[in-house]
Amino acid sequence: MDPVSSTRSVYVMLIFSTLFWGSNFNLGKYVLDAVDPLAAAAWRFLLAAGLMVLVVLFKERPDWQGIRRNLPALFIMALVGIFGFNVAFFYGLHTTSSINGALIMTLNPTLTVVLAAIVMKEAVTGRQLLGLVLSMAGIVVVVTSGSWQRLIQLHFAMGDLLLLVGNLCWAVYSVMGKRAVKKLSTLQTTAVTMLIGAAAIAGLAIAAHAGTLTLPPVSSLSALGIMALFGTVLAYLFWNKGISTIGPARTSVFFDLVPIFTMLIAIGLGQEVILAQWLGAALVMVGVLFSSGALETWSKSRIVESVHQPLGGRPHGG
Secondary structure, three states, X not given: OOHHHHXXXXXXXXXXXXXXXXXXXXXXXXXXXXXXHHHHHHHHHHHHHHHHHHHHHHHOOOOHXXXXXXXXXXXXXXXXXXXXXXXXXXXXXXXXXXXXXXXHHOOHHHHHHHHHHHHOOOOOOHHHHHHHHHHHHHHHHHHHOOOHHHHHOOOOOHHHHHHHHHHHXXXXXXHXXXXXXOOOOHHHHHHHHHHHHHHHHHHHHHHHOOOOOOOOOHHHHHHXXXXXXXXXXXXXXXXXXXXXXXXXXXXXXXXXXXXXXXXXXXXXXXXXXXXXXXXXXXXHHHHHHHHHOHHHHHHHHHHHHHHOOOOOOOOOOO
């Protein structure tokens, strides 16, 4: 596969990754009616870790030497990006509003770009900055429904600080995946960090529940299974593939699609969406296209296709 086609396939993976994460909010709302947040996170990642082990055993031979060599980095990634991010996220949402949460989550691409510039010396282009501004503006429009009054009435609490910490954890996870892990496949990187993160979350949940972790009801367990397969295993695999291929800064901008997909799924479930939210979603899409370099990649692919076509416009061999 040529580099342009490979990059385009990564963009598709990242879009699906954010789609799966967006659906987690809808599934999670259903699960949390019967299971507390910490137990839900523990069961989600225990199921996901088990699935990841099966995937690795089926597709690859475990690289034990590579895992041992990268274990310190993998351990930190798991504690920060899986344990830290999810615990901060779930507990943060307990003491803040969904509007505040959505606004704070939009800071993630900016934090990742800044961290990548500091740690990896990645240059920040004007196009990236424009894309980040457009995406953040779009999310503000979406979560406030275009109401300036709603925006200025926001109040910030401890939960907001926790969500900001969670965002920083995710930025560190993204940068470390590119910077610190050497000569280990995306599949095995994801599997090991997920196993360590699942063990840490489960340990905290057991400690918080007096030494037990009760099995959720069958209906909730089914929803957690869907979240584990799509919203965890595939989402993390696709995200780590993006980091290893186009870098953490360009990958991170796709994170702003998560609330957009959450909104679109809500529409499918019957929720009404106003014009301001559609305009905000459009701003986010344009911002992601600018920051990720997707427009440039698409232009290159069109040039390549035109080179391989005769003057009549029909493909060779047709």
